[in-house]
Amino acid sequence: MNAAVATSVFGVFMVVTVALGLLAMRGRSRGSGDGGGLAEWSVGGRSLGTVFIWVLMAGEGYTSFSYLGAAGWGYNYGAPVLYVVAYMSCGYALGYVVGPMLWAYARKHGLVGITDMVAHRFGRPWLGALVAVLATVFLLPYIQLQITGMGVVVSTISYGAISLNQAYFIAFAVTTGFVVVSGLRGSAWVSVLKDILVIATLGFLALYVPIHYFDGYGPFLDRLVTEKSQWLTFPGHGDSGLGQAWFITTSFLNSLTVVIFPTTVAGYLGAKNADVLRRNAMWLPAYNVLLFVPMLLGMAALFVVPGLVGAESNLALFKLVVDSLPAWAVGVIGVAAALSSIVPMAVFMLVIGTMWGRSVLSLVPRWERRQKGVAQSVVVASGVIALVLTYTAPNTLVRLSLISYEGMAQLLPMVLLGLIWRRLTLLGAMSGLVVGVGLVCGFVFTENDPVWGVNAGIVALGANLVVALAVTYAGPRERDDRPDSEVLARDEIGVAEDGADAELSLAPAGTGH
DSSP: OOOHHHHHHHHHHHHHHHHHHHHTTTOOOSSSSSSHHHHHHHGGOOOOOOHHHHHHHHHHSSSSHTTTHHHHHHHHSSGGGGGGHHHHHHHHHHHHHHHHHHHHHHHHOOOHHHHHHHHHTTTTTHHHHHHHHHHHHHHHHHHHHHHHHHHHHHHTTTTTOOOOOHHHHHHHHHHHHHHHHHHHHHHHHHHHHHHHHHHHHHHHHHHHHOOOOOOOSSHHHHHHHOOGGGGSTOOOOSSSSOOOHHHHHHHHHHHHHTOOOOHHHHHHHHBHHHHHHHHHHHHHHHGGGGGGGHHHHHHHHHHSSSTTTTTGGGGHHHHHTTTSOOOOHHHHHHHHHHHHHHHHHHHHHHHHHHHIIIIIGSSSSSGGHHHHHHHHHHHHHHHHHHHHHHHHHHHHHHHHHHHHHHHGGGGGGGIIIIIOOOTTHHHHHHHHHHHHHHHHHHHHHTOOOOOOTHHHHHHHHHHHHHHHHHOOOOOOOOOOOOOOGOOOOGGGTOOSSHHHHHHOOOSSSSSSS
């Protein structure tokens, strides 16, 4: 009976989710696979206002990790999990400057992602294709993790009536169908529903769990300080190696990386003007308050369901819920967690499709005019690959997920430094990228992350930057025929007065994209 009630609630909300996606695109020009159709599908026609951008970017950042991983980390380690709040808040502050800059550059030159920007800046279409392939490698693990996370949620709230393998397929089918039809605009609409449910369910759990299990916050926190004090200091519980140096370097690296993460940039480019992004950057940190709830509940689970090991710890929050709440409430909380997988997974898949449709497959002349259709096909293909590997080789992608953020960070010099520094050469940027990615892979796959107590990605990024600068200064200057009016001045970055659109006057060096 409980399984039927909970799964019925879940099923109704999934139908509503798909309906919202269809409704979001009603009356919109769908195009015929041309650039205009791709822009509407991939960046919402660059017309999303403050509210939609806020819920979309909050939704992209608040994934199934927030329900499962944050609680699991709180359960296993304690204090180190706070790095998530730290880097996201700092990243939003950086986004106040970087977001309008990237938006303006893309708007001026008709670009729809970081692969476009890199190809345009260096005047090499093949470079955009190379970055698209590299970014796909680092994004696929996130799709797989969201499939896994949603699968775990669906199986748990069904009280085991739905197997994990069935739940994985449900996660893939709902998200793939949703994103192919609705694109970024549909994700923004569903983010509104997701945020309402997330705020309501986490707000309820923040009150319910301490009162139900501990008779209030006072007794709970007193018991936590007395019996589990190791969870409240660095490096947390156990021999994790996640000390203060790791926390600082990881927070710093991730706050830099998140502003050029392809999914974040998709949110930037969907805004109707630069001021929307500035207001968004000021309000987004407020959403991070919600992250403290699963972290705290994960530590509450230490007393209620002790002894969880390995992947079981990720179910710490849901074990508190399933055992004490009525089935309909379990279903609603499960829907909130499932939507926290669907929204970011949809954006990840959409970004991969856009990158390939725009930068990789468009190199084939006969496909250049069918970018939207090609991008949608790639969305399905990326979902299928992630699903198949979820079934057949889950450890492969889980291992790759360790280098996702650290690997994506190696694009920082090419993307950001390349846009604000005219002198950076293609050879310098490529040399740094090769060194940075190579070091990240070396550290992670030899299990040397953290290295010397710090995040391995920051070490690789330092080497990346040094090599990029050294090769640029030592090598020949690239020919640049741009007039002085096309050179970017520091004080022109993202400037928009009285709400006017910001413009970034930076043309590509060499042949245009």
